[in-house]
Amino acid sequence: DQMDDIKKAGKVRVAIAIGTPLFSYADANLQPTGSDVDTATELAKDLGVKLEIVAITTAARIPTLQAQRADLVISSLSITEERAKVVDFSTPYSAITIMVGAPKDVKIASYADLAGKRIGLTRATTNDALTTKEAKGAEIMRYEDDATLITSVVTGQVDIFSSTPSNMGEINKRAAGKNFEMKFSQLDSGLGITMNKGEPKLKEWINAWVNTNLHNGKLNTIYKKYHGRDLPANVVKPV
Amino acid sequence: MSQIVNPLPGKLHSGLVATEGGGSINTAAHPGPIVKLDQVYKSFGANQVLKGVSFEVAKGEMIAIIGASGSGKSTALRCIDRLEVIDQGSIEVCGIRVDSPTVDLKQLRLEVGIVFQSYNLFPHLTVEENILLALRHVKKLPRAEAHQVALRVLEQVGLQEKAAAYPEQLSGGQQQRVAIARSLAMSPKVMLFDEVTSALDPQLTGEVLRVMEDLAAGGMTMLLVTHEMAFAKRVADRIIYMHQGKVWEVGAGEMLDAPKTPELKAFLDNGL
């Protein structure tokens, strides 16, 4: 039983893809930081064990879990049906908006407008799955993590991207004068803390923890600290 | 294409000077000797190798150069084909001033054929391709014509049946004969040979010497460095004995029987 293992080891291994601005990234001192990192820290504290961050790439989030290299993944992982077939999700602890962004002077209003255009995104994300399915005829450029995507947009390798508002904020900070804006929203999705299947004890504890901390406002504080706004209402459900 | 034809004050020499007849398209007819060295000096660094070498080769003449190792024989030959640039003096080949900085190298090398001790065949080409290379790309002969020429020269050296072989499949003597054929194919006015048989067994040496003798009999102007005294004596019109970078003795084959200088005597006593 994983819960017992964690307690016995005295540490919880949480896989986090460092390279997702605002959720999980390296600060000026190259220390991991972001809302997911804070969430993991709080969780470990409440669990009464030490936190060990397993740094991974975005595409490795689920394989790492399958490979038993981590006990949990807290890494802006959207809850989807496909993923739920192979791993277990907690109830949403946070949320992410997936959107298509582009410079102000580019006219895009829907998936149809993307045909024939190059759009950048991060491999093995919900953006990837959704855009690949919907944006027929677009040339999709897949990067290994959000940071590489941002580097590519900032350096001008691609102009149109599917990402999150927070990433767009980063891009706008770095690529002055391009004025990237949100063209349309693709999906609002809840993020789950992810664990292997068949761990009822662990799942129960995590769900309870998420619930508690949503209602005592702790998770909202963390979110607001990095993203500058409150968690969407559909995440913070009434009791 | 204009040559600097510079008729130097004529010098007497013992050879037979025939006036040039038909001649190739590019070279103006000139009355002088085919090859003429005048007070040629050449050093490698501090090592003065040629110290005022002068001699002439008349049309149709065959001259053998002999001398101890290091006496400058190869260097003299290399200077004639401008593989080395001389320091002082003048060299003229078929009316071309070889020492001039503006010498037309291509023209010079069409006039002169040279064969070395190491055969220097191109290993990745067949015997025929070795011969065709320059015919096609320098003389720009059409394929069929070049092929005819190649066959003719191969026959001349007795190797028609080896046309499709690669150099490594031939004996040393055969390779050397191909090298001669390759030079011949360009119809040079004069052929230079630098110890072409030194690397060969006595038996193979025979084949190559026979080819050279045929050539001489056919009227080719030839200048050869050799250690084969008997051959030199029998075939050469004149023999030049070089010693320490100078022409020490010149004469007909009989000079080997009665050397005038002690140096030549010592050389012959050692060598034979």
Place this chain on the structure above:
Amino acid sequence: MSQIVNPLPGKLHSGLVATEGGGSINTAAHPGPIVKLDQVYKSFGANQVLKGVSFEVAKGEMIAIIGASGSGKSTALRCIDRLEVIDQGSIEVCGIRVDSPTVDLKQLRLEVGIVFQSYNLFPHLTVEENILLALRHVKKLPRAEAHQVALRVLEQVGLQEKAAAYPEQLSGGQQQRVAIARSLAMSPKVMLFDEVTSALDPQLTGEVLRVMEDLAAGGMTMLLVTHEMAFAKRVADRIIYMHQGKVWEVGAGEMLDAPKTPELKAFLDNGL
């Protein structure tokens, strides 16, 4: 460790057969010759090199094998030490059936010492280390004892003072003598020598031949391939002339003065 001692029907031979005395620890005393080849055949691919070679070497005998290049002399020697496996026939050395597939190679090679034209010293080891190598690792002698043996054999070949030198610091003749010493150190019952002086200058050849002569005088059983006719005639008890993979003539040294077969006559006329 049991040898297959297979007493073949005895064949007469002109040599002197001495019965084996003391013998080494591992080999059963056996009455026959030290080396015995019987109808040995050996081919390389389609090239049949040995075509029914038979001869015997008795204890203390010194036999010289002569013959033209390619006649199979080296191959015969190599077969005796099982560096080549024969196709047909039998070879027996000190009672060991060399042709048997289960032959005890280590035992065989303790009985036989062999020295080649190319000395094959180990270049990364000093002279003494070359000799010590097998003493320590095959004979498992303690260091001090092995050192004694090394000194003794080096003295035997007159090279005590070179013990610490590396092979490349020695002349060819010295290297060859070290190679002999290295073989001797293992106290073989028979020594094979394959043209051990062919690569040497006449002067260096002398040193090596003297060592071999001493060895023969000391009663070592020896089989040597050589081109040194004078030496063979003077020192060998018998001479074997091989021609085209066969033993063509056998006899004492005088047979060289009066060859019976035209082949040996031709060989001697060419070679001397």
Place this chain on the structure above:
Amino acid sequence: MSFGSFTGTHLLYLFTSIWWTLVLSAVAFALGSIGGFGVMLARISPRRWLRWAALAYIECIQGIPLLILLFIVYFGLSVYGYSLPSLVAAGIAMMVYVSAYLGDIWRGCIDAMPKPQWEAAECLALGRWQTLRLVIIPQAVRLSLPPTVGFLVQIIKMTSLASVIGFVELTRAGQIINNSIFQPFLIFTIVGAFYFALCYPLSRWSEAMERKLNVANR
């Protein structure tokens, strides 16, 4: 354009990550040498099946990118329940890869030893393993030094691939810094310079040794 800036902290971080590059290189080389030695022995074994097996191993491994081997080892070992730190995973993958190449290089060196040396040792009643250990290998080592050092350079460069499985060595450190300050040109130039500083002396050393060998053999 410039955002954030490259600070001393970053430089220090890169410096310390060189250490991990060196550690991984050392591990890969040490493990790879052991494996390579085994592969070499198998390649020259008198047993035919062993020679073939070694040949097949070499051919297979040399046909697969190290990146893929890394993924296979990283994910493969752990789905069977071995959860190893990425240093170990990278070390094992590189051992497999390096041993195929080193085994091949070393076999070439052994083959280049003159056959009479084998025969001379054999005639002194030395066994096969004794001959190899006492006569052949000591000589072959000299011959193998230049290509081995040359390959060490390859190994150092290969460690950059371990970045994709999250092992923080020089290249990964560069990526992490870039993700924070977005100055790829500067950062990767510095990273490249560090690699150059590590590899260039080794390359020159290897070349110098090779030249010396060639002169000695002439």
Place this chain on the structure above:
Amino acid sequence: MKYALDFSTLLPYWPVFLNGAWLTLKMTAVAVVVGVAVGTLVAFAKRSQIQPLSRICAAYIEVVRNTPFLVQIFLLYFGLASIGIRMPTFAAAVLAMVINIAAYAAEIIRAGLESVPKGQIEAAECLGLSKWRIGWHVMLQPSIEKVYPALTSQFLLMMQASAMASQISAEELTAIANTVQSDTFRSLETYIVVAALYLALSLVIKLVTHVLGEYLFRRRRVVRQTAARNSRQAVRPPTASIARQGGAA
């Protein structure tokens, strides 16, 4: 935990895998052809008498050979873009590969050029062949023939190195693998399949280069056949020379 390999999930993806393999092959082919051409020029330039030119070439070769390909890719892709030079992924990946392989090829070809005996060049001069003709017929052709094995093993390493282009969004085989494994959650199986595909690709490249070598270098074939025909005498096995070691990692 017992894990059972299950490849059936990957079955629907075979066209995707083949696409990736095809792109890998295409990138490798273009890089090899252009790279060898550039490398040849660099090899001649490094031998040239013009000091600055030969120095620049030497520096280029050393820098490329002593830094990881991955770093070169990043530098080229992001670095050039951030100073205003932008290019499509395929072009960027192939350009990085060309820059890489050209340096290795230059070094290999230079070794070949150096092994052409001086006498042969002189012989060609004496036949009146021009500098260019000598460079092409007398120097380059036999050099290439000699170093062909070293070159082809470099091609294979380059094909493997192309896997790193996945890091800059080129959809070659490795990138495909990353996507497929995140779709199917079958990472081990995916990478095993991809390893097998790479192996198959390298066999294809070996086969192609072998056939090409037989076709281009007629001499080897002719000499071998004649030797086999003429003498059925057993030949001693040639001593293998030490494997030349290159690499693109």
